Amino acid sequence: MIPIQCALCGKKQKIKELYKENFNPNTITPKIFSARRSPDRLHYRIVKCINCGLIFSNPILPARTIKKLYKESDFTYNLESKFLKKTYGEYLKKILPLKNIDKLKILDIGCGNGFFLEEVMEMGIKNINGVEPSIDSIKKASPSIKKIIKNSVFKSYLFRNNSFDIICFFHTLDHIVNPNVFLNIVYNLLKKNGKVVCVVHDTQGLSVKLFGEKSPIFDIEHIYLFNKNNLVKIFKKNNLKPLKVESLKNRYPILYWIKLLPFPKALKHNLGKLLHVAGIGDVPITLNAGNTVIIAEKKN
Numbered sequence: 363m364i365p366i367q368c369a370l371c372g373k374k375q376k377i378k379e380l381y382k383e384n385f386n387p388n389t390i391t392p393k394i395f396s397a398r399r400s401p402d403r404l405h406y407r408i409v410k411c412i413n414c415g416l417i418f419s420n421p422i423l424p425a426r427t428i429k430k431l432y433k434e435s436d437f438t439y440n441l442e443s444k445f446l447k448k449t450y451g452e453y454l455k456k457i458l459p460l461k462n463i464d465k466l467k468i469l470d471i472g473c474g475n476g477f478f479l480e481e482v483m484e485m486g487i488k489n490i491n492g493v494e495p496s497i498d499s500i501k502k503a504s505p506s507i508k509k510i511i512k513n514s515v516f517k518s519y520l521f522r523n524n525s526f527d528i529i530c531f532f533h534t535l536d537h538i539v540n541p542n543v544f545l546n547i548v549y550n551l552l553k554k555n556g557k558v559v560c561v562v563h564d565t566q567g568l569s570v571k572l573f574g575e576k577s578p579i580f581d582i583e584h585i586y587l588f589n590k591n592n593l594v595k596i597f598k599k600n601n602l603k604p605l606k607v608e609s610l611k612n613r614y615p616i617l618y619w620i621k622l623l624p625f626p627k628a629l630k631h632n633l634g635k636l637l638h639v640a641g642i643g644d645v646p647i648t649l650n651a652g653n654t655v656i657i658a659e660k661k662n
């Protein structure tokens with residue numbers, strides 16, 4: 363296991379332990395590692411930087427091991443992706459220029475099966491690119507999307523510098539071993555005044571308040587976890603000027619919300635059956651479940 367530092371304070375960090383590690387690092391397989399496991403969530407030892415409040419996993423598995431786990435992990439969020447692409451699409455629309463949309467060049471980092479890229483394509487944007495480390499995720503992409511996804515972790519040499527108008531990453535930044543390196547590459551790839559749309563979990567969100575250690579955000583896939591305040595700080599630190607930071611409202615069918623609850627499987631199953639019988643399982647509900655969206659711009 364590898365100790366890491368606060369991504370904002372570095373060596374000046376003073377940390378306190380929030381939760382103890384709850385798994386044996388020697389038994390982690392790609393299947394166990396993939397998100398949306400149930401019933402019990404695995405997480406590293408979770409610490410908080412006393413200087414800046416950043417919450418992070420520490421120590422973590424070696425970066426090489428993590429890379430391999432992502433490569434071999436399954437894509438398991440098909441049900442939610444059709445709802446997510448609409449939610450994320452609304453934020454993208456807010457920053458699109460009024461004309462020449464077709465000429466924009468856009469990148470989605472950690473694009474999974476490319477569900478959001480499909481939405482982008484429908485908006486009329488033509489130069490679309492995705493990066494995704496999981497082989498299984500790309501296999502599940504539709505044929506037109508598959509060919510525009512690079513199978514890799516995000517690296518500086520994958521694309522040309524100063525070439526993108528918009529770079530998106532949804533629930534990717536909290537998975538990154540070094541978010542400063544990541545944001546610096548994003549900065550370099552963006553054109554002048556290019557924009558970022560990023561969604562992360564919020565450590566001050568409802569799920570943490572309700573469920574504490576049982577919140578889905580404390581998860582072996584997550585390295586650094588942000589609140590709005592330190593999310594803004596890390597963007598500024600990497601010369602990306604925040605234009606807007608707000609809580610993201612997710613819209614899911616009620617059955618899916620229940621699936622996310624940290625309750626025993628049998629209880630969730632019975633609840634689900636009840637709603638299904640009542641004929642309201644598919645009713646969409648909009649909730650602020652503890653995600654933040656930040657829109658930022660490359661400073662000149």
Ligand SMILES: [Zn+2]
Nearest residue numbers: 368371411414
């Ligand atoms: Zn710190």
